[in-house]
Amino acid sequence: MSDDSIQDVLAQAACVASAQTPPKIRIRNLGKSFETRRGRFAALDAVSLDIPEGCFFMIVGPSGCGKTTLLRILGGLESESSGSVEIAHSGSGRPENSMVFQGDSLFPWMTVWQNAAYGLVMRGRPKTEIKETVGHYLSRIGLSRFADAFPHQLSGGMRQRVSIARAFANDPEILLMDEPFSALDEQNKLLLQEELLRIWDETRKTVLFITHSVDEAVTLGDRILVMSAHPGKVKMVVNVPFERPRHVLELRARPEYGALVYNIWDELRDEVRRARAQDEEGVRS
Structure with missing residues (x-):
């Protein structure tokens, strides 16, 4: 693929098209703080997002940036400290959400x-x-x-x-997934990504999926939220321009895939370093 073609893909990724219909999830100025022994800790600060119906929405960010807190608020497991979350219900009587956790959650x-x-x-x-x-x-x-x-x-x-x-x-109307594949070896992770994509292609549910892997975010997602170090804020939202259905290994062999992963990691790297510096400062204080 030519350099011009790769640049076209990156240009598409940098631009998130406005939804033609009202969003499934509307988040406005969302904030969440916790009381700790060291005082008040801000996990999220002024997060505003629109997530369309049927979007496979990925969330990446450094450890401690509030990714899981955001998901728990959307799942009704936490309440926000400020701002608002609005979910457009279908009125079908289906459950609002289901969650898939990082750890083993089977009975x-x-x-x-x-x-x-x-x-x-x-x-x-x-x-x-x-x-x-x-x-x-x-x-x-x-x-x-x-x-x-x-x-x-x-x-x-x-x-x-x-x-x-x-x-x-x-x-469910919305599927919430908190690093569901993070504990698996690479072979099982690739197989599960393929299986998840096949099942999702049948249903086109609205999915919010947390991951630490930029590769996984680009492989699965329609849009990717890159969050800042805590307090978690929206650093950028990236549109993933690759067509569906997707095949994991074929997609990863494409040069424009590697270019997009690199660009997102380039944005994320400074936030990871800042999060590490915050952790080190916390240990010293």
């Missing part, structure tokens, strides 16, 4: 099938719907023959696949 006393069906059972959905939906998603993640297994009988990658199946089976 150890339940089988794979029971874990995947949990949200639907709690919502009182008909047995025929549960059977069809859970069967579909276990098939999509390649775990149909493990339906009667318990979590302790599965590998870490298999357990995360069940967590993803459970989240999609519950059919």
